[in-house]
Amino acid sequence: MTGELSPIDKAKFVAAKRAAEMVEDGMRVGLGTGSTAAWLVRCLGEMVRSEGLRIKGVPTSTRTAELAREVGIDIISLDEAKWLDLTIDGADEFDGDLNLIKGGGGALLQEKIVATASDRMVVIADKAKEVETLGAFPLPVEVIPFGWQTTQALVEETLVAMNVMGRKTTLRMNGDAAFVTDEGNHILDLHLNRIGNARQLALVMNQIPGVVENGLFIDICDTVVVGYGDGKVEVRDINEGTIETDRLEFMESDNLFADLGD
Numbered sequence: 543m544t545g546e547l548s549p550i551d552k553a554k555f556v557a558a559k560r561a562a563e564m565v566e567d568g569m570r571v572g573l574g575t576g577s578t579a580a581w582l583v584r585c586l587g588e589m590v591r592s593e594g595l596r597i598k599g600v601p602t603s604t605r606t607a608e609l610a611r612e613v614g615i616d617i618i619s620l621d622e623a624k625w626l627d628l629t630i631d632g633a634d635e636f637d638g639d640l641n642l643i644k645g646g647g648g649a650l651l652q653e654k655i656v657a658t659a660s661d662r663m664v665v666i667a668d669k670a671k672e673v674e675t676l677g678a679f680p681l682p683v684e685v686i687p688f689g690w691q692t693t694q695a696l697v698e699e700t701l702v703a704m705n706v707m708g709r710k711t712t713l714r715m716n717g718d719a720a721f722v723t724d725e726g727n728h729i730l731d732l733h734l735n736r737i738g739n740a741r742q743l744a745l746v747m748n749q750i751p752g753v754v755e756n757g758l759f760i761d762i763c764d765t766v767v768v769g770y771g772d773g774k775v776e777v778r779d780i781n782e783g784t785i786e787t788d789r790l791e792f793m794e795s796d797n798l799f800a801d802l803g804d
């Protein structure tokens with residue numbers, strides 16, 4: 543199966559594999575959502591099976607919960623865990639300050655709650671996710687279904703008032719129907735092109751009635767593990783101000799590649 547992996551998938555895999563090495567026996571770990579986080583869950587499952595790693599995982603979506611169960615990770619709810627040692631998750635974009643856009647997979651609400659309830663958040667991403675300024679990726683904003691069109695109008699008015707470059711917003715769809723999150727909400731995608739003041743936008747969006755949460759993660763991520771298609775990984779820590787470089791081998795022999803979901 544390894545031979546069929548694209549360079550992007552290899553990059554996601556090595557980032558996930560390197561981050562999995564940060565997980566220690568006995569930890570309570572937040573498990574992110576998305577294709578990169580799915581690699582992490584598979585890597586951790588393999589460590590549980592082959593090395594006897596004992597962890598409690600708190601999944602950030604029903605998809606991740608299903609995969610974690612499938613690979614043999616013990617899962618508990620956030621309220622059972624109360625606080626987490628570490629959360630590892632993907633991102634749609636990250637900048638030099640390790641601020642993020644998340645929610646491309648619709649799981650931003652649980653992801654933000656779980657990451658915030660953790661001693662440390664580690665993001666795993668392929669190099670293509672790195673940007674100078676956030677905003678090329680449409681910003682997901684989770685809204686409650688009641689009056690969502692009114693909320694959308696308020697969001698657009700706010701963007702105009704804030705003089706944000708792009709102002710188009712679209713309701714995320716799932717086929718012919720509106721996409722529904724795990725919490726029963728909808729997602730508005732904000733096509734902004736460039737977010738000049740991400741901190742301010744994140745605060746202002748959450749003041750709009752009907753908005754539940756937005757996909758800007760500001761000052762939440764501590765470390766990003768950047769994966770490259772040739773197996774190189776960089777571990778950048780914003781608190782320590784360090785960058786470590788490593789190189790990982792693809793493990794063609796194990797069964798991580800057998801079940802490519804997500």
Ligand SMILES: O=C[C@H](O)[C@H](O)[C@H](O)COP(=O)(O)O
Nearest residue numbers: 576577578645646647648649
């Ligand atoms: O809602 C989804 C999450 O925020 C994901 O972490 C994000 O969309 C990145 O996903 P992927 O690893 O599939 O690019």
